[in-house]
Amino acid sequence: MKIKKAIFPVGGLGTRFLPATKSMPKEMLPIVDKPLIQYAVEEAANAGIEQFIFVTSRGKSAIENHFDHSFELENNLLLKGKKQTLASAQDMLKIPGSYAYVRQQEPAGLGHAIWCARHLIQNEPFAVILADDLIFGQSTMKNMIKNYKSGNMVAIMEVDQKQVSSYGIIGSHDYSSKLIEINQMIEKPSIQNSPSNLAIVGRYILDSSIFAILENQGQGSNQEIQLTDSICLQIGKVKCLGYQFEEERFDCGSKLGFLQANVAYALHRNDLHNDLSKWLKNLVE
Numbered sequence: 001m002k003i004k005k006a007i008f009p010v011g012g013l014g015t016r017f018l019p020a021t022k023s024m025p026k027e028m029l030p031i032v033d034k035p036l037i038q039y040a041v042e043e044a045a046n047a048g049i050e051q052f053i054f055v056t057s058r059g060k061s062a063i064e065n066h067f068d069h070s071f072e073l074e075n076n077l078l079l080k081g082k083k084q085t086l087a088s089a090q091d092m093l094k095i096p097g098s099y100a101y102v103r104q105q106e107p108a109g110l111g112h113a114i115w116c117a118r119h120l121i122q123n124e125p126f127a128v129i130l131a132d133d134l135i136f137g138q139s140t141m142k143n144m145i146k147n148y149k150s151g152n153m154v155a156i157m158e159v160d161q162k163q164v165s166s167y168g169i170i171g172s173h174d175y176s177s178k179l180i181e182i183n184q185m186i187e188k189p190s191i192q193n194s195p196s197n198l199a200i201v202g203r204y205i206l207d208s209s210i211f212a213i214l215e216n217q218g219q220g221s222n223q224e225i226q227l228t229d230s231i232c233l234q235i236g237k238v239k240c241l242g243y244q245f246e247e248e249r250f251d252c253g254s255k256l257g258f259l260q261a262n263v264a265y266a267l268h269r270n271d272l273h274n275d276l277s278k279w280l281k282n283l284v285e
């Protein structure tokens, strides 16, 4: 199945990273030298996505600028003959019209953010990627699309029992395979109410019928319109699968996850591996 469009909800306030994110979008925080949102867009492109839809909010214009020309910078690098650096400043330029931006006027929840993009999606399944959830290898969406036939699909991973209340959690009759048929979903359940310890991670492929459900979705957890609640309402009518991915995932919405991602990604880089690992060894000894 060909999925052509991906939605990137980037309207969140980023309060967990204040003061860094007071005037800068949290999605622009770098992992080594690349902003989180670029990893998300690269993963989508790697999965064959051709149209990139950002649900933004006030104060997020740095994201639009990042995926556009920076004439002064590019001209300067060109004049100085810095070809490689120039290429890194230009590698996210896509054919005109590939990037679209729609505003979420208030931070009313992930479900509301997705609903804000409804006019840009026709009768077609589409992807959703949350940039905060950085998954190593940037191939998770590609693998999900490979396994997708119809309905809704979410990426899932095991989390510690104590962490279930931070996630959307799924339930199933059969947990034995990599693709699980989901029969229950709860957004941020208590440990007692949690159907399992399998959490939804920020990768979705959704049937466009979700928009009609989101339209009438009331507030859920945290007084927000939750995407999980709408996907859950469709269970029984629209098949929902959970895809257990194998790659390492970093929760870059948390300070610890963000720091771990920076160290892990830097250690994978040829230009940084030796010096950084030497320094880390000294630090812990």
Ligand code: G1P
Pocket (backbone or CB within 6 Å): 110, 130, 133, 166, 167, 168, 169, 187, 199, 200, 201, 202, 226, 227, 228, 253
């Ligand atoms: C969102 C989703 C949640 C999911 C999580 C993954 O929550 O609502 O279902 O488990 O992303 O990161 P948030 O982290 O925005 O509160």
